[in-house]
Amino acid sequence: MKTRNYHSSSRNIGFAILTVLFVGIWCTGSASAQSALGDQFTPLHQVKADRDGDGTPDMLGDTVTVSGLASIETGLLHEVYLQIFIQDDSTGLSLFARSFDQPIARGDSLVVTGVVQQYFGMTEVKVLEYEVFEPQSPLPGPVPMSRALRNLETYEGMLVGGTATVTGKGSQYNGKYLVVTPSDSVARSVQLYVSNFHSLYSQFDTESLASGDRVRVAGIVSLYNPGKVEGEGYNIFLRDPGDLETVGLTQYTLFTLGIIGLVVTVLGVGWIVSLRSRVKSKTREIQQSLEEKELLLKEIHHRVKNNLAIISGLIELQMDSSKNEETQQVLRDSQSRIQSMALVHDKLYRTSTVTDIGMQTYIEELVESLRSMFVGPNSDVELRFDIDEVHLDIDRAIPCGLLVNELVVNSFKHAFTGEQGVLEVKLKKGEDVYRLSIADNGDGLPADFREKMESSLGLMLVETFKSQLRARMQIENRNGAHFLFEIPINGQA
Secondary structure, eight states: OOOEEEEESOOOOHHHHHHHHHHHHHHHHHHHHHHHHHHHOOOHHTOOTTTOOOOOOTTOOEEEEEEEEEEOOOOOSSSSEEEEEEESOOOOOEESSSSSSSOOTEEETEEEEEEEETTEEEEEEEEEEEEOOSSOOOOOOOEEEHHHHHGGGTTTTSSSEEEEEEEEEEEEETEEEEEEEEETOOSSEEEEEEESSSTGGGGGGOOOTTTOOOEEOOOOEEOOOTOOOTTSSSSEEOOOOGEEEESSSSSSHHHHHHHHHHHHHHHHHHHHHHHHHHHHHHHHHHHHHHHHHHHHHHHHHHHHHHHHHHHHHHHHHHHHHHOOOOHHHHHHHHHHHHHHHHHHHHHHHHHSSEEEEHHHHHHHHHHHHHHHHTOOTTTTEEEEEOOOOOOOEEHHHHHHHHHHHHHHHHHHHHOOTTTTEEEEEEEESSSSEEEEEEEEOSSOOOTTTHHTTTTOHHOOOOOHHHHTOOOOOEEEEEEEEEEEEEEESSSOO
């Protein structure tokens, strides 16, 4: 077995010989040597034995040599003193010295010579000299806490552990503690203790634990703690912060998450309320702006309609002052076109929307006004309408109205004799197109109608308006003139 380090407070030949013999035994494995040296070591349970029952160990004050595995390293329970525990398979023992030169790691194998003493009722060995060896076997696992609680005195100085529930906590002048109950025991509890001499004292997080939290614990059963508040004096020394781990979410964590959730909820609700308020405010601003713009557009349409009416009136005066019938006819045609456009702006001014025109009322009013203008109010020309609820924007309503204007005026001027006849106007909505048809029962179109389209202003305008609407046109003589236009609904041919 390899020696890792050596410490002696008063070296002597006897301890050196003892160490050589101990190493010889572990290295050679000689049965006779083990038997010869067995008398030199005192078993840990014999050091702690109290056969007369007087509350003190039988070997109190004796110098003994013991061996065992270290269950805690030096420098933790106290940074200056040697204060550790060793144990074998059945017993644990406290070791103490005023100083130490070489550190001891958890799991190291020790040979120690010292004097048996008691410290606040706990049996320990005051170390005179010790030697550290590389461990030949692992440190035994912790004794289940619930078993240890049945008789803590039996497991004094040994490593115990398990899961438990926190039932209390506090602090005192020389340290802080938690009171826990093992998960498989409801009747017994024990105090977990950290001395303020512990080198990692500030790293033990007991503040975030509360009653009801579950923890995983490992530590050494000890008797000394002047401020002990639970049980018969025994407690569990926590070796390092890793000996105390939470299981699941703690009350503090749940409370923190609850507070965070509440804050997030309040902030979220506040943000939503603020957002809704801003949206409402912005909506009101937009609505107000829209109403102002609609009012402005209506005023513009009203003024355009009035201006067109003035132009129509000027044309009317020009007609009255002209003696030439052809000139009067040209002026009347121009007047009808202006009134057709004026009627669109009048509709936009009077309706709730300033973008779309309801074509049914518009076409009917337009045709009625044209009949009064060209054949007189008392004529026998019968008007027939079959118009669906179709709405067109101003960019298509005006050319559509002017198209109707040209063809209806053409019928009034050329189709009817004696101011009698039938004029039929239809506007039907199909799947992809609007079908606009204007038909009369007059004499029909002349044979050279196609040639006249190139020279007649009215027919040239029909062709222009058709192109603006991206429409397809069919012309037939069928008991009179019949014009059919297919206008694409989406505005594309």
